[in-house]
Amino acid sequence: GQQLNQSPQSMFIQEGEDVSMNCTSSSIFNTWLWYKQDPGEGPVLLIALYKAGELTSNGRLTAQFGITRKDSFLNISASIPSDVGIYFCAGMNYGGSQGNLIFGKGTKLSVKP
Amino acid sequence: NAGVTQTPKFQVLKTGQSMTLQCAQDMNHNSMYWYRQDPGMGLRLIYYSASEGTTDKGEVPNGYNVSRLNKREFSLRLESAAPSQTSVYFCASSQRGTIKDGYTFGSGTRLTVV
Numbered sequence: 001g002q003q004l005n006q007s008p009q010s011m012f013i014q015e016g017e018d019v020s021m022n023c024t025s026s027s028i029f030n031t032w033l034w035y036k037q038d039p040g041e042g043p044v045l046l047i048a049l050y051k052a053g054e055l056t057s058n059g060r061l062t063a064q065f066g067i068t069r070k071d072s073f074l075n076i077s078a079s080i081p082s083d084v085g086i087y088f089c090a091g092m093n094y095g096g097s098q099g100n101l102i103f104g105k106g107t108k109l110s111v112k113p
Numbered sequence: 114n115a116g117v118t119q120t121p122k123f124q125v126l127k128t129g130q131s132m133t134l135q136c137a138q139d140m141n142h143n144s145m146y147w148y149r150q151d152p153g154m155g156l157r158l159i160y161y162s163a164s165e166g167t168t169d170k171g172e173v174p175n176g177y178n179v180s181r182l183n184k185r186e187f188s189l190r191l192e193s194a195a196p197s198q199t200s201v202y203f204c205a206s207s208q209r210g211t212i213k214d215g216y217t218f219g220s221g222t223r224l225t226v227v
Contacts, residue, residue, distance in 0.1 A: 040221075042203050042220050043156070043203075048215055088156065103155045106155050
């Protein structure tokens with residue numbers, strides 16, 4: 001089946017630093033999503049990307065849908081302590097009877113005040 | 114709006130016991146999903162229901178059964194729990210045909226099988 005490679009697995013950064021993480025796939029997707037999971041909670045959608053080359057921002061977060069449709073990255077600028085959590089990328093080809101998200105294994109972010 | 118509600122939040126089972134995890138959504142979504150989350154493995158799909166009355170296997174269905182009781186509710190049953198089923202289980206829902214709002218997840222059920 002389709003698999004996503006998400007990197008890095010974990011990051012330890014200082015408050016105020018910028019963060020970058022990415023996802024790559026061996027096959028193409030027509031949608032890329034980025035989720036954040038706070039400790040003890042379910043994932044929450046941060047950004048959705050629907051078109052190759054699309055660059056979308058949500059506050060301090062910026063994500064891009066790769067031109068090849070096989071990758072995506074997420075940047076967080078000027079990190080703050082509440083950015084701590086696990087970030088998941090997810091790819092999807094929706095339509096027909098199946099439209100399931102394929103998740104990366106997550107990037108665990110730790111922020112030192 | 115409550116979104117997606119899962120019960121119970123925590124559960125400890127003995128090997129061989131059975132239980133049902135409950136999930137309900139109030140967003141009138143067509144599709145519902147059950148995922149399990151294990152350290153370093155991300156989220157893996159167990160079963161999904163594209164619409165009321167249909168269910169299909171996901172990536173890791175063995176040892177589980179599901180029931181789409183109605184449009185709102187989608188339950189996950191462990192008939193004979195095994196230690197390998199110790200995990201955090203998430204239910205999610207989406208509106209079939211559009212991914213505009215992504216999937217909405219519940220807050221999870223933390224299951225330990227001893």
